[in-house]
Amino acid sequence: MPARLTRTPSEAPAGIVHLGLGAFFRAHGAIFVAEAMEASGGDWGIIGVSLQSTGTRDKLAPQGWAYTALELGPQGETPQVVSVLRDVLVAPENPQAVLDAMAAPEVRIVSLTVTEKGYCHEPSTGRLNEHHPDIRHDLDNPLPKSAPGFLVRALQARREARLPPFTVLCCDNLPENGRVVRGVVLDLARLIDPALADWIAANGAFPSTMVDRIVPATTPADLDRLEALTGARDEAPVMHEPFRQWVIEDDFCAGRPDLGAVGVQLVADVTPFEHMKLRMLNGTHSSLAYLGYLAGHETIADTARDPVFAAFVRRLWQDEIIPALAPPPGEDLGAYAEALAARYENPAIRHRTWQIAMDGSQKLPQRILGTIAEGRAAGREVAGLTLAVAAWMRYASGTDEKGAPIEVKDPLAPRLAALWRDDPAETVAGFLALSEVFPPALREDQGFAAELTAALDGLVRRGAREMAAAI
Numbered sequence: 001m002p003a004r005l006t007r008t009p010s011e012a013p014a015g016i017v018h019l020g021l022g023a024f025f026r027a028h029g030a031i032f033v034a035e036a037m038e039a040s041g042g043d044w045g046i047i048g049v050s051l052q053s054t055g056t057r058d059k060l061a062p063q064g065w066a067y068t069a070l071e072l073g074p075q076g077e078t079p080q081v082v083s084v085l086r087d088v089l090v091a092p093e094n095p096q097a098v099l100d101a102m103a104a105p106e107v108r109i110v111s112l113t114v115t116e117k118g119y120c121h122e123p124s125t126g127r128l129n130e131h132h133p134d135i136r137h138d139l140d141n142p143l144p145k146s147a148p149g150f151l152v153r154a155l156q157a158r159r160e161a162r163l164p165p166f167t168v169l170c171c172d173n174l175p176e177n178g179r180v181v182r183g184v185v186l187d188l189a190r191l192i193d194p195a196l197a198d199w200i201a202a203n204g205a206f207p208s209t210m211v212d213r214i215v216p217a218t219t220p221a222d223l224d225r226l227e228a229l230t231g232a233r234d235e236a237p238v239m240h241e242p243f244r245q246w247v248i249e250d251d252f253c254a255g256r257p258d259l260g261a262v263g264v265q266l267v268a269d270v271t272p273f274e275h276m277k278l279r280m281l282n283g284t285h286s287s288l289a290y291l292g293y294l295a296g297h298e299t300i301a302d303t304a305r306d307p308v309f310a311a312f313v314r315r316l317w318q319d320e321i322i323p324a325l326a327p328p329p330g331e332d333l334g335a336y337a338e339a340l341a342a343r344y345e346n347p348a349i350r351h352r353t354w355q356i357a358m359d360g361s362q363k364l365p366q367r368i369l370g371t372i373a374e375g376r377a378a379g380r381e382v383a384g385l386t387l388a389v390a391a392w393m394r395y396a397s398g399t400d401e402k403g404a405p406i407e408v409k410d411p412l413a414p415r416l417a418a419l420w421r422d423d424p425a426e427t428v429a430g431f432l433a434l435s436e437v438f439p440p441a442l443r444e445d446q447g448f449a450a451e452l453t454a455a456l457d458g459l460v461r462r463g464a465r466e467m468a469a470a471i
Helices: 023-027 029-040 055-063 095-103 133-140 147-160 177-192 194-203 220-230 271-294 300-304 307-324 333-345 353-357 360-377 383-396 413-418 424-432 446-462 464-470
Strands: 014-019 045-050 067-073 076-082 085-090 109-112 167-170 209-212 238-240 245-249 265-267
Touching: 014 029, 014 095, 023 029, 023 067, 023 238, 029 045, 029 076, 045 055, 045 095, 055 085, 067 220, 076 220, 085 095, 095 147, 109 147, 133 147, 133 177, 147 177, 147 194, 167 177, 177 194, 209 271, 245 271, 271 300, 271 307, 271 333, 271 353, 271 360, 271 383, 271 464, 300 307, 300 333, 300 353, 307 333, 307 360, 307 383, 307 464, 360 383, 360 446, 383 413, 383 424, 383 446, 383 464, 424 446, 446 464
Parallel strands: 014 045, 014 109, 045 085, 067 238, 109 167, 245 265
Antiparallel strands: 067 076, 209 245
Protein backbone atom coordinates (compact mmCIF):
# COMPACT_ATOMS: atom_id res chain seq x y z
CA MET A 1 0.00 0.00 0.00
CA PRO A 2 1.48 3.42 -0.93
CA ALA A 3 2.76 5.56 1.92
CA ARG A 4 0.74 8.56 3.02
CA LEU A 5 2.03 11.94 1.91
CA THR A 6 3.59 13.56 4.97
CA ARG A 7 6.20 16.00 6.21
CA THR A 8 7.48 17.31 9.52
CA PRO A 9 5.47 20.49 10.17
CA SER A 10 7.48 23.69 10.16
CA GLU A 11 7.82 25.47 13.49
CA ALA A 12 8.43 28.83 11.82
CA PRO A 13 5.89 31.47 12.84
CA ALA A 14 2.92 32.18 10.64
CA GLY A 15 2.47 35.64 9.19
CA ILE A 16 -0.95 34.97 7.66
CA VAL A 17 -4.22 33.58 9.02
CA HIS A 18 -6.65 32.48 6.32
CA LEU A 19 -10.38 32.17 7.05
CA GLY A 20 -12.19 29.63 4.88
CA LEU A 21 -9.47 27.13 3.98
CA GLY A 22 -11.16 25.58 0.97
CA ALA A 23 -9.81 24.17 -2.26
CA PHE A 24 -9.64 27.51 -4.06
CA PHE A 25 -7.24 29.24 -1.70
CA ARG A 26 -5.06 26.13 -1.40
CA ALA A 27 -4.84 26.01 -5.22
CA HIS A 28 -4.29 29.73 -5.66
CA GLY A 29 -3.25 32.13 -2.87
CA ALA A 30 -1.36 29.57 -0.80
CA ILE A 31 0.78 28.62 -3.80
CA PHE A 32 1.61 32.26 -4.54
CA VAL A 33 2.62 32.81 -0.89
CA ALA A 34 4.78 29.68 -0.86
CA GLU A 35 6.53 30.76 -4.07
CA ALA A 36 7.03 34.31 -2.75
CA MET A 37 8.77 32.97 0.37
CA GLU A 38 10.92 30.71 -1.77
CA ALA A 39 11.87 33.65 -3.99
CA SER A 40 12.43 36.34 -1.36
CA GLY A 41 12.17 34.83 2.13
CA GLY A 42 10.08 36.05 5.04
CA ASP A 43 7.96 34.34 7.71
CA TRP A 44 4.67 34.24 5.83
CA GLY A 45 3.49 30.73 6.66
CA ILE A 46 -0.27 30.30 6.86
CA ILE A 47 -2.59 29.17 9.65
CA GLY A 48 -5.77 27.98 7.98
CA VAL A 49 -9.17 28.24 9.63
CA SER A 50 -12.20 26.13 8.81
CA LEU A 51 -15.28 28.09 9.79
CA GLN A 52 -17.69 25.15 9.63
CA SER A 53 -16.44 21.57 9.44
CA THR A 54 -13.48 19.49 10.58
CA GLY A 55 -12.97 17.73 7.23
CA THR A 56 -10.04 19.75 5.86
CA ARG A 57 -8.20 19.72 9.20
CA ASP A 58 -8.69 15.99 9.70
CA LYS A 59 -7.33 15.17 6.24
CA LEU A 60 -4.35 17.51 6.42
CA ALA A 61 -3.19 16.81 10.00
CA PRO A 62 -1.75 13.30 9.30
CA GLN A 63 0.15 14.84 6.36
CA GLY A 64 1.85 17.51 8.47
CA TRP A 65 -0.39 20.08 6.70
CA ALA A 66 1.25 19.34 3.31
CA TYR A 67 -0.87 18.62 0.24
CA THR A 68 -0.54 18.20 -3.51
CA ALA A 69 -1.75 20.75 -6.05
CA LEU A 70 -2.32 18.94 -9.36
CA GLU A 71 -2.26 21.09 -12.49
CA LEU A 72 -4.70 19.78 -15.09
CA GLY A 73 -3.47 20.85 -18.50
CA PRO A 74 -4.78 19.78 -21.90
CA GLN A 75 -1.48 17.94 -22.50
CA GLY A 76 -1.07 16.32 -19.09
CA GLU A 77 -1.00 16.62 -15.32
CA THR A 78 1.74 18.15 -13.14
CA PRO A 79 1.82 17.65 -9.33
CA GLN A 80 3.32 20.11 -6.84
CA VAL A 81 3.59 19.52 -3.07
CA VAL A 82 2.64 22.67 -1.13
CA SER A 83 4.09 23.02 2.37
CA VAL A 84 3.13 26.57 3.37
CA LEU A 85 0.50 25.66 5.99
CA ARG A 86 1.58 25.76 9.64
CA ASP A 87 -1.67 24.62 11.27
CA VAL A 88 -5.39 24.30 10.63
CA LEU A 89 -7.93 25.39 13.25
CA VAL A 90 -11.65 24.61 13.34
CA ALA A 91 -13.56 27.65 14.51
CA PRO A 92 -16.69 25.96 15.97
CA GLU A 93 -14.46 23.70 18.10
CA ASN A 94 -12.36 26.48 19.59
CA PRO A 95 -13.20 30.03 18.50
CA GLN A 96 -10.85 31.45 21.14
CA ALA A 97 -7.90 29.65 19.52
CA VAL A 98 -8.78 31.32 16.22
CA LEU A 99 -8.94 34.75 17.86
CA ASP A 100 -5.63 34.12 19.62
CA ALA A 101 -3.99 33.20 16.30
CA MET A 102 -5.36 36.32 14.59
CA ALA A 103 -4.25 38.51 17.51
CA ALA A 104 -0.68 37.14 17.55
CA PRO A 105 1.89 39.92 16.96
CA GLU A 106 3.59 38.04 14.11
CA VAL A 107 0.34 37.83 12.09
CA ARG A 108 0.22 40.72 9.66
CA ILE A 109 -2.42 39.58 7.14
CA VAL A 110 -5.79 37.89 7.58
CA SER A 111 -7.09 36.68 4.23
CA LEU A 112 -10.50 35.22 3.43
CA THR A 113 -12.28 32.94 0.98
CA VAL A 114 -15.66 32.47 2.64
CA THR A 115 -17.86 32.88 -0.51
CA GLU A 116 -20.21 35.78 -1.08
CA LYS A 117 -22.69 34.65 1.59
CA GLY A 118 -19.96 34.44 4.25
CA TYR A 119 -19.84 38.22 4.67
CA CYS A 120 -23.38 38.40 6.10
CA HIS A 121 -24.17 41.38 3.90
CA GLU A 122 -26.97 42.42 1.58
CA PRO A 123 -25.63 41.75 -1.94
CA SER A 124 -27.78 44.48 -3.47
CA THR A 125 -26.40 47.19 -1.12
CA GLY A 126 -23.11 45.80 0.19
CA ARG A 127 -24.02 46.71 3.77
CA LEU A 128 -24.01 44.47 6.84
CA ASN A 129 -27.19 42.46 7.35
CA GLU A 130 -27.72 43.25 11.02
CA HIS A 131 -30.52 40.69 11.20
CA HIS A 132 -28.40 37.77 10.03
CA PRO A 133 -28.52 35.13 12.80
CA ASP A 134 -24.73 34.86 12.98
CA ILE A 135 -24.40 38.63 13.30
CA ARG A 136 -27.04 38.69 16.06
CA HIS A 137 -25.00 36.01 17.84
CA ASP A 138 -21.76 37.96 17.38
CA LEU A 139 -23.28 41.12 18.81
CA ASP A 140 -24.30 39.27 21.97
CA ASN A 141 -21.24 37.04 22.43
CA PRO A 142 -17.48 37.71 22.59
CA LEU A 143 -16.73 34.42 20.79
CA PRO A 144 -17.99 34.88 17.22
CA LYS A 145 -19.43 32.61 14.54
CA SER A 146 -19.23 34.74 11.39
CA ALA A 147 -16.20 35.82 9.40
CA PRO A 148 -16.95 39.53 10.07
CA GLY A 149 -17.30 38.66 13.74
CA PHE A 150 -13.87 37.02 13.86
CA LEU A 151 -12.31 40.01 12.09
CA VAL A 152 -13.86 42.55 14.45
CA ARG A 153 -13.18 40.62 17.68
CA ALA A 154 -9.57 39.90 16.65
CA LEU A 155 -9.00 43.55 15.79
CA GLN A 156 -10.55 44.46 19.12
CA ALA A 157 -8.08 42.15 20.89
CA ARG A 158 -5.16 43.71 19.03
CA ARG A 159 -6.28 47.21 19.94
CA GLU A 160 -6.59 46.25 23.60
CA ALA A 161 -3.08 44.71 23.47
CA ARG A 162 -1.75 47.91 21.83
CA LEU A 163 -0.83 46.00 18.68
CA PRO A 164 -1.31 47.43 15.18
CA PRO A 165 -4.10 45.96 13.05
CA PHE A 166 -3.55 43.34 10.39
CA THR A 167 -4.37 43.84 6.72
CA VAL A 168 -7.68 42.22 5.73
CA LEU A 169 -7.22 40.62 2.31
CA CYS A 170 -10.47 39.44 0.75
CA CYS A 171 -10.06 36.83 -2.01
CA ASP A 172 -13.75 36.32 -2.85
CA ASN A 173 -15.61 37.29 -6.01
CA LEU A 174 -17.22 40.52 -4.84
CA PRO A 175 -17.06 43.83 -6.70
CA GLU A 176 -14.66 46.12 -4.84
CA ASN A 177 -14.30 43.31 -2.32
CA GLY A 178 -11.94 45.18 -0.02
CA ARG A 179 -14.33 48.10 0.26
CA VAL A 180 -17.28 45.78 0.88
CA VAL A 181 -15.45 43.94 3.66
CA ARG A 182 -14.23 47.19 5.16
CA GLY A 183 -17.81 48.45 5.25
CA VAL A 184 -19.14 45.25 6.82
CA VAL A 185 -16.36 45.23 9.44
CA LEU A 186 -16.88 48.88 10.32
CA ASP A 187 -20.66 48.43 10.51
CA LEU A 188 -20.26 45.54 12.96
CA ALA A 189 -17.48 47.22 14.94
CA ARG A 190 -19.58 50.36 15.31
CA LEU A 191 -22.44 48.32 16.79
CA ILE A 192 -20.00 46.79 19.31
CA ASP A 193 -17.82 49.82 20.11
CA PRO A 194 -17.77 53.04 18.05
CA ALA A 195 -14.22 53.82 19.22
CA LEU A 196 -13.07 50.45 17.85
CA ALA A 197 -14.62 51.28 14.48
CA ASP A 198 -12.79 54.61 14.43
CA TRP A 199 -9.47 52.87 15.22
CA ILE A 200 -9.95 50.32 12.45
CA ALA A 201 -10.94 53.03 9.96
CA ALA A 202 -7.86 55.09 10.80
CA ASN A 203 -5.28 52.31 10.97
CA GLY A 204 -6.49 49.24 9.08
CA ALA A 205 -6.09 48.26 5.44
CA PHE A 206 -8.57 46.47 3.19
CA PRO A 207 -7.06 46.22 -0.30
CA SER A 208 -9.38 45.04 -3.04
CA THR A 209 -8.29 42.03 -5.08
CA MET A 210 -9.16 40.02 -8.15
CA VAL A 211 -8.49 36.29 -8.14
CA ASP A 212 -8.77 33.89 -11.06
CA ARG A 213 -8.13 30.17 -11.37
CA ILE A 214 -10.59 27.38 -12.13
CA VAL A 215 -10.50 24.86 -9.28
CA PRO A 216 -12.86 21.91 -9.79
CA ALA A 217 -14.01 19.81 -6.86
CA THR A 218 -11.71 16.89 -6.04
CA THR A 219 -13.26 13.45 -6.52
CA PRO A 220 -12.31 10.00 -5.16
CA ALA A 221 -11.11 9.12 -8.65
CA ASP A 222 -8.73 12.10 -8.50
CA LEU A 223 -7.19 10.73 -5.29
CA ASP A 224 -6.61 7.33 -6.88
CA ARG A 225 -5.16 8.84 -10.05
CA LEU A 226 -2.81 11.09 -8.09
CA GLU A 227 -1.63 8.12 -6.01
CA ALA A 228 -0.78 6.22 -9.19
CA LEU A 229 1.04 9.30 -10.55
CA THR A 230 3.13 10.12 -7.46
CA GLY A 231 3.33 6.87 -5.50
CA ALA A 232 1.99 8.56 -2.35
CA ARG A 233 -1.52 8.73 -0.93
CA ASP A 234 -2.80 12.29 -0.44
CA GLU A 235 -6.25 12.62 1.11
CA ALA A 236 -6.43 16.39 0.62
CA PRO A 237 -5.15 17.34 -2.85
CA VAL A 238 -6.52 20.17 -4.95
CA MET A 239 -7.03 20.23 -8.71
CA HIS A 240 -6.50 23.36 -10.81
CA GLU A 241 -6.09 24.63 -14.35
CA PRO A 242 -2.72 25.99 -15.55
CA PHE A 243 -3.95 29.61 -15.72
CA ARG A 244 -3.77 31.82 -12.62
CA GLN A 245 -4.11 35.53 -11.93
CA TRP A 246 -4.06 37.61 -8.76
CA VAL A 247 -4.43 41.38 -8.91
CA ILE A 248 -4.09 43.25 -5.58
CA GLU A 249 -4.23 46.89 -4.63
CA ASP A 250 -0.85 47.51 -3.01
CA ASP A 251 -2.23 48.86 0.26
CA PHE A 252 -0.94 46.85 3.24
CA CYS A 253 -0.65 48.27 6.76
CA ALA A 254 1.78 45.68 8.18
CA GLY A 255 3.91 44.40 5.30
CA ARG A 256 3.37 41.59 2.80
CA PRO A 257 5.20 38.77 1.02
CA ASP A 258 7.11 39.65 -2.15
CA LEU A 259 4.14 38.69 -4.30
CA GLY A 260 5.25 40.77 -7.25
CA ALA A 261 8.25 38.49 -7.65
CA VAL A 262 5.98 35.54 -8.50
CA GLY A 263 3.57 37.20 -10.92
CA VAL A 264 0.99 38.91 -8.73
CA GLN A 265 -0.11 42.21 -10.30
CA LEU A 266 0.19 44.95 -7.65
CA VAL A 267 -1.87 47.95 -8.77
CA ALA A 268 -3.33 51.20 -7.49
CA ASP A 269 -6.93 50.34 -8.45
CA VAL A 270 -8.21 46.81 -9.00
CA THR A 271 -11.72 47.86 -10.07
CA PRO A 272 -11.31 47.56 -13.88
CA PHE A 273 -9.67 44.14 -13.47
CA GLU A 274 -12.38 42.80 -11.19
CA HIS A 275 -15.16 44.13 -13.42
CA MET A 276 -13.51 42.39 -16.37
CA LYS A 277 -13.26 39.11 -14.49
CA LEU A 278 -16.58 39.20 -12.63
CA ARG A 279 -18.55 39.99 -15.77
CA MET A 280 -16.59 38.22 -18.49
CA LEU A 281 -15.59 35.08 -16.58
CA ASN A 282 -17.94 34.73 -13.60
CA GLY A 283 -20.94 36.09 -15.47
CA THR A 284 -20.55 33.67 -18.37
CA HIS A 285 -19.55 30.83 -16.02
CA SER A 286 -22.88 31.22 -14.22
CA SER A 287 -24.76 31.59 -17.51
CA LEU A 288 -23.24 28.37 -18.86
CA ALA A 289 -23.84 26.62 -15.54
CA TYR A 290 -27.58 27.26 -15.40
CA LEU A 291 -28.30 26.75 -19.08
CA GLY A 292 -25.90 23.81 -19.35
CA TYR A 293 -27.34 22.12 -16.28
CA LEU A 294 -30.89 22.48 -17.59
CA ALA A 295 -29.75 21.11 -20.97
CA GLY A 296 -28.27 18.02 -19.29
CA HIS A 297 -24.55 18.88 -19.37
CA GLU A 298 -22.61 17.76 -16.30
CA THR A 299 -19.62 20.08 -16.63
CA ILE A 300 -18.70 23.52 -17.93
CA ALA A 301 -16.33 21.85 -20.42
CA ASP A 302 -19.18 19.72 -21.79
CA THR A 303 -21.34 22.83 -22.11
CA ALA A 304 -18.62 24.98 -23.70
CA ARG A 305 -17.87 22.30 -26.31
CA ASP A 306 -21.54 22.16 -27.33
CA PRO A 307 -21.65 24.32 -30.50
CA VAL A 308 -24.90 26.00 -29.43
CA PHE A 309 -23.52 27.16 -26.09
CA ALA A 310 -20.09 27.97 -27.56
CA ALA A 311 -21.78 30.40 -29.95
CA PHE A 312 -24.07 31.67 -27.19
CA VAL A 313 -21.22 32.59 -24.83
CA ARG A 314 -19.32 34.39 -27.60
CA ARG A 315 -22.41 36.46 -28.32
CA LEU A 316 -22.63 37.34 -24.63
CA TRP A 317 -19.06 38.63 -24.66
CA GLN A 318 -19.25 40.47 -27.96
CA ASP A 319 -22.70 42.04 -27.79
CA GLU A 320 -23.63 42.37 -24.12
CA ILE A 321 -20.62 42.27 -21.76
CA ILE A 322 -17.62 43.85 -23.50
CA PRO A 323 -19.61 46.96 -24.56
CA ALA A 324 -20.26 47.62 -20.84
CA LEU A 325 -16.58 47.42 -19.81
CA ALA A 326 -13.59 49.73 -19.83
CA PRO A 327 -10.51 47.56 -20.44
CA PRO A 328 -7.93 47.50 -17.63
CA PRO A 329 -4.48 48.85 -18.46
CA GLY A 330 -2.69 46.49 -20.83
CA GLU A 331 -5.69 44.16 -21.35
CA ASP A 332 -7.33 43.28 -24.68
CA LEU A 333 -10.91 42.25 -23.89
CA GLY A 334 -11.35 40.34 -27.14
CA ALA A 335 -8.20 38.32 -26.51
CA TYR A 336 -9.31 37.77 -22.89
CA ALA A 337 -12.63 36.35 -24.14
CA GLU A 338 -10.87 33.92 -26.48
CA ALA A 339 -8.58 32.81 -23.64
CA LEU A 340 -11.65 32.21 -21.45
CA ALA A 341 -13.27 30.11 -24.18
CA ALA A 342 -10.16 27.91 -24.36
CA ARG A 343 -10.11 27.55 -20.58
CA TYR A 344 -13.79 26.58 -20.48
CA GLU A 345 -13.22 23.92 -23.14
CA ASN A 346 -10.23 22.33 -21.36
CA PRO A 347 -11.32 18.66 -21.14
CA ALA A 348 -9.10 18.05 -18.10
CA ILE A 349 -11.14 20.48 -15.98
CA ARG A 350 -14.37 18.80 -14.94
CA HIS A 351 -15.99 21.78 -13.23
CA ARG A 352 -19.56 20.65 -12.57
CA THR A 353 -22.40 22.90 -13.69
CA TRP A 354 -24.23 22.08 -10.45
CA GLN A 355 -21.26 23.33 -8.42
CA ILE A 356 -21.09 26.66 -10.27
CA ALA A 357 -24.87 27.03 -9.96
CA MET A 358 -24.78 27.13 -6.15
CA ASP A 359 -25.66 30.35 -4.27
CA GLY A 360 -27.07 32.14 -7.28
CA SER A 361 -28.98 34.66 -5.17
CA GLN A 362 -25.63 35.86 -3.82
CA LYS A 363 -23.70 35.69 -7.10
CA LEU A 364 -26.04 37.09 -9.76
CA PRO A 365 -26.08 40.71 -8.50
CA GLN A 366 -22.33 41.01 -9.06
CA ARG A 367 -21.91 38.70 -12.03
CA ILE A 368 -24.90 39.42 -14.26
CA LEU A 369 -27.50 41.87 -12.95
CA GLY A 370 -25.19 44.88 -12.95
CA THR A 371 -24.36 44.32 -16.62
CA ILE A 372 -28.05 43.97 -17.45
CA ALA A 373 -28.96 47.17 -15.60
CA GLU A 374 -26.20 49.16 -17.30
CA GLY A 375 -27.02 47.69 -20.70
CA ARG A 376 -30.71 48.52 -20.46
CA ALA A 377 -29.94 52.05 -19.25
CA ALA A 378 -27.70 52.51 -22.30
CA GLY A 379 -30.25 51.02 -24.67
CA ARG A 380 -28.19 47.91 -25.46
CA GLU A 381 -29.64 44.46 -26.11
CA VAL A 382 -29.16 42.05 -23.16
CA ALA A 383 -31.31 39.12 -24.27
CA GLY A 384 -28.62 36.51 -23.56
CA LEU A 385 -27.99 37.62 -19.99
CA THR A 386 -31.73 37.92 -19.43
CA LEU A 387 -32.04 34.29 -20.55
CA ALA A 388 -29.32 33.36 -18.03
CA VAL A 389 -31.35 34.97 -15.22
CA ALA A 390 -34.44 33.07 -16.36
CA ALA A 391 -32.37 29.87 -16.34
CA TRP A 392 -31.39 30.58 -12.71
CA MET A 393 -35.07 30.98 -11.86
CA ARG A 394 -35.88 27.72 -13.67
CA TYR A 395 -33.07 25.93 -11.80
CA ALA A 396 -34.21 27.43 -8.46
CA SER A 397 -37.66 25.92 -8.95
CA GLY A 398 -36.14 22.63 -7.79
CA THR A 399 -37.17 20.64 -10.89
CA ASP A 400 -35.24 20.22 -14.14
CA GLU A 401 -36.53 20.08 -17.71
CA LYS A 402 -37.31 16.36 -17.39
CA GLY A 403 -39.23 16.78 -14.15
CA ALA A 404 -36.42 15.37 -12.00
CA PRO A 405 -35.69 17.06 -8.64
CA ILE A 406 -32.75 19.47 -8.34
CA GLU A 407 -30.82 19.85 -5.09
CA VAL A 408 -30.75 23.65 -4.96
CA LYS A 409 -27.92 24.99 -2.79
CA ASP A 410 -28.72 28.60 -2.01
CA PRO A 411 -29.28 30.64 1.19
CA LEU A 412 -32.71 31.60 -0.19
CA ALA A 413 -33.58 28.14 -1.56
CA PRO A 414 -36.92 27.64 0.28
CA ARG A 415 -38.09 31.15 -0.63
CA LEU A 416 -37.06 30.72 -4.26
CA ALA A 417 -38.88 27.41 -4.62
CA ALA A 418 -42.02 28.93 -3.08
CA LEU A 419 -42.03 31.68 -5.72
CA TRP A 420 -42.54 29.24 -8.60
CA ARG A 421 -45.93 29.46 -10.31
CA ASP A 422 -47.46 27.91 -13.41
CA ASP A 423 -47.83 31.43 -14.84
CA PRO A 424 -44.35 32.74 -15.83
CA ALA A 425 -45.44 36.34 -15.26
CA GLU A 426 -46.39 35.58 -11.66
CA THR A 427 -43.09 33.77 -11.13
CA VAL A 428 -41.12 36.70 -12.51
CA ALA A 429 -43.06 39.18 -10.36
CA GLY A 430 -42.23 37.16 -7.27
CA PHE A 431 -38.53 36.94 -8.07
CA LEU A 432 -38.24 40.62 -8.97
CA ALA A 433 -39.66 41.51 -5.55
CA LEU A 434 -36.49 40.07 -3.95
CA SER A 435 -34.83 43.34 -2.99
CA GLU A 436 -31.75 41.50 -1.68
CA VAL A 437 -31.13 40.17 -5.20
CA PHE A 438 -32.47 42.61 -7.80
CA PRO A 439 -31.44 46.29 -7.78
CA PRO A 440 -34.21 48.94 -7.92
CA ALA A 441 -33.43 49.74 -11.55
CA LEU A 442 -34.45 46.22 -12.59
CA ARG A 443 -37.26 45.73 -10.06
CA GLU A 444 -38.98 48.81 -11.46
CA ASP A 445 -38.26 48.13 -15.16
CA GLN A 446 -41.45 46.80 -16.74
CA GLY A 447 -39.69 46.15 -20.03
CA PHE A 448 -37.16 43.91 -18.27
CA ALA A 449 -39.97 42.08 -16.49
CA ALA A 450 -41.65 41.41 -19.83
CA GLU A 451 -38.44 40.15 -21.47
CA LEU A 452 -37.62 37.97 -18.45
CA THR A 453 -41.14 36.52 -18.55
CA ALA A 454 -40.76 35.67 -22.24
CA ALA A 455 -37.38 34.05 -21.61
CA LEU A 456 -38.73 31.97 -18.73
CA ASP A 457 -41.77 30.90 -20.73
CA GLY A 458 -39.46 29.86 -23.58
CA LEU A 459 -37.29 27.81 -21.24
CA VAL A 460 -40.31 25.95 -19.91
CA ARG A 461 -41.83 25.30 -23.34
CA ARG A 462 -38.74 24.89 -25.57
CA GLY A 463 -35.82 24.08 -23.29
CA ALA A 464 -32.44 25.69 -22.59
CA ARG A 465 -30.57 24.56 -25.67
CA GLU A 466 -33.20 25.75 -28.13
CA MET A 467 -33.52 29.08 -26.36
CA ALA A 468 -29.75 29.62 -26.32
CA ALA A 469 -29.63 28.86 -30.04
CA ALA A 470 -32.26 31.54 -30.68
CA ILE A 471 -30.27 34.36 -29.03
